Amino acid sequence: MFRKLATAATLALTVFFASPQAVQAEDYAIDVKGQHAFIQFKVSHLGFSWLYGRFTKFDGTFSVDEKNPANSSVSVVIETASLDTDHAERNKHIRNADFLDTDKYPTATFKSTKVIPGADETAVIEGDFTLHGVTKKISLNAKHVGAGNDPWGGFRRGFEATTTLQTKDFGMAAKFGSPSVDVILSIEGIRK
Numbered sequence: 001m002f003r004k005l006a007t008a009a010t011l012a013l014t015v016f017f018a019s020p021q022a023v024q025a026e027d028y029a030i031d032v033k034g035q036h037a038f039i040q041f042k043v044s045h046l047g048f049s050w051l052y053g054r055f056t057k058f059d060g061t062f063s064v065d066e067k068n069p070a071n072s073s074v075s076v077v078i079e080t081a082s083l084d085t086d087h088a089e090r091n092k093h094i095r096n097a098d099f100l101d102t103d104k105y106p107t108a109t110f111k112s113t114k115v116i117p118g119a120d121e122t123a124v125i126e127g128d129f130t131l132h133g134v135t136k137k138i139s140l141n142a143k144h145v146g147a148g149n150d151p152w153g154g155f156r157r158g159f160e161a162t163t164t165l166q167t168k169d170f171g172m173a174a175k176f177g178s179p180s181v182d183v184i185l186s187i188e189g190i191r192k
Helices: 012-016 088-095
Strands: 026-030 038-045 049-055 058-064 073-079 107-117 122-131 134-149 155-166 180-191
Antiparallel strands (some): 038 180, 058 073, 134 155, 155 180
């Protein structure tokens, strides 16, 4: 639900993070093969506790322009059937037509439209998020985590982002039981 959140993202957050090596926009691929990226969510369970879950299959890219962070961007695609709440029957229920309807809507997507740099290596990333056949403008609150050379000869950059989605905005409020879903994205990208 949110993985486009996707996440996503979601991702261009790393946009304001100063690295002396960068002199122009840098393109990154989200490191999903190395399991260094996560899209997680939490939702109220009947008002008694929190139910946590994640999407295990997604992919995306982001571009960081340190000299002009507003030119940064992010794009993410999430496979909605990869939803995992660590409970097989619940997963099946959330994937069905009452909620995500993953057979009809196999992907959720996020494409940034604007990056607004903030203080202390933060930013707001605005973009179009499509879930359950509905596209809405959402904002991700992002913070740069770090950037630098990795032990394998590459260069990596990471960030964390959060957003809250309203279930009614995506046509699921009547059946979902909770008015909102909190989404947490932890993203690490490898410079191309």
